[in-house]
Amino acid sequence: MLYVKAPAKINLTLDVLYKRPDHYHEVEMIMTTVDLADRIGLEPRKDGLIKIISADRFVPDDERNFAYQAAKLLKDTYGISEGVSIKIDKEIPIAAGLAGGSSDAAATLRGLNEMWNLQLTMDELAEHGSKIGSDVSFCVYGGTALATGRGEKIRELPAPPACWVVLAKPKIGVSTADVYGGLKLDGIKHPDTKRMMEAIEKQNYELVCQSLGNVLETVTFNLHPEVVTIKEQMQRFGADAVLMSGSGPTVFGLVDSETRATRIYNGLRGFCEEVYIVRMLGERNPLA
Ligand SMILES: C[C@@](CO)(OP(=O)(O)O)[C@H](O)COP(=O)(O)OP(=O)(O)OC[C@H]1O[C@@H](n2ccc(N)nc2=O)[C@H](O)[C@@H]1O
Numbered sequence: 001m002l003y004v005k006a007p008a009k010i011n012l013t014l015d016v017l018y019k020r021p022d023h024y025h026e027v028e029m030i031m032t033t034v035d036l037a038d039r040i041g042l043e044p045r046k047d048g049l050i051k052i053i054s055a056d057r058f059v060p061d062d063e064r065n066f067a068y069q070a071a072k073l074l075k076d077t078y079g080i081s082e083g084v085s086i087k088i089d090k091e092i093p094i095a096a097g098l099a100g101g102s103s104d105a106a107a108t109l110r111g112l113n114e115m116w117n118l119q120l121t122m123d124e125l126a127e128h129g130s131k132i133g134s135d136v137s138f139c140v141y142g143g144t145a146l147a148t149g150r151g152e153k154i155r156e157l158p159a160p161p162a163c164w165v166v167l168a169k170p171k172i173g174v175s176t177a178d179v180y181g182g183l184k185l186d187g188i189k190h191p192d193t194k195r196m197m198e199a200i201e202k203q204n205y206e207l208v209c210q211s212l213g214n215v216l217e218t219v220t221f222n223l224h225p226e227v228v229t230i231k232e233q234m235q236r237f238g239a240d241a242v243l244m245s246g247s248g249p250t251v252f253g254l255v256d257s258e259t260r261a262t263r264i265y266n267g268l269r270g271f272c273e274e275v276y277i278v279r280m281l282g283e284r285n286p287l288a
Pocket residue numbers: 011014023024025026027029096097098099102132133134135136149150151176177180181245246247248
């Protein structure tokens with residue numbers, strides 16, 4: 001069995017510039033991977049089939065699974081006769097704004113590149129990934145990046161200054177399509193993406209905290225007021241800055257001390273079942 005790590009991402013900024021004729025939104029966002037990860041196990045099959053195995057009943061076990069789609073794409077494109085069993089050990093909450101499914105697809109692309117000896121570059125894998133979902137290209141590389149287009153154009157950035165990240169996922173799932181669909185572009189408050197890039201380049205933690213912003217927050221807040229409550233609680237327990245990740249509902253808080261991160265974690269556990277303390281990974285993913 002070949003094992004590949006599939007880390008979650010958070011969005012430090014998420015801006016929407018305009019709605020495109022293809023119904024996607026033109027975005028500008030800064031994303032970074034964190035050390036909360038699914039584990040993908042790949043095992044060759046002689047019968048040529050692609051099989052998904054997961055103990056999590058919310059993970060689709062057929063062609064709806066993004067990891068299945070990744071395997072099918074490589075198999076069809078490169079005429080591979082062998083099949084693969086894809087074991088998914090799920091740690092990343094589902095439909096949470098943390099790109100779990102996209103990261104599973106990206107890890108499958110990286111793993112099968114090795115298992116089937118395809119010798120594709122990261123850029124080629126990311127290009128394939130973009131056909132599965134807008135976030136898959138970023139997940140192929142991992143690390144920290146500015147993503148533009150519909151999210152598939154990736155420019156690498158340095159690692160943000162080291163800190164702790166507390167993640168809290170309220171007990172609801174959010175549909176990304178519904179959130180983008182509910183966004184009203186007039187009068188939205190755009191985050192300052194340039195300032196965030198400057199903050200990262202200068203390793204200025206305070207400026208990173210001041211530059212967090214996500215235009216999808218208000219949409220998800222209106223759909224699910226419990227997300228606002230979690231954000232307020234995280235602020236009250238002492239996070240330096242708090243933001244919703246992606247389309248939500250996961251909220252993350254940045255903290256520069258482990259003691260305070262633990263205090264926030266303990267405080268939130270009373271209100272929210274799924275709380276994690278993680279670090280930003282900083283490094284890009286290895287090819288496999
Ligand atoms: C919001 C973000 C931020 O990182 O992440 P999540 O909250 O899903 O993790 C992404 O933009 C989500 O990317 P991803 O989840 O891959 O979206 P896709 O599967 O490509 O698209 C799902 C649906 O979202 C909408 N969509 C997505 C991306 C985009 N730039 N504009 C859109 O309008 C479209 O309605 C599309 O049909």
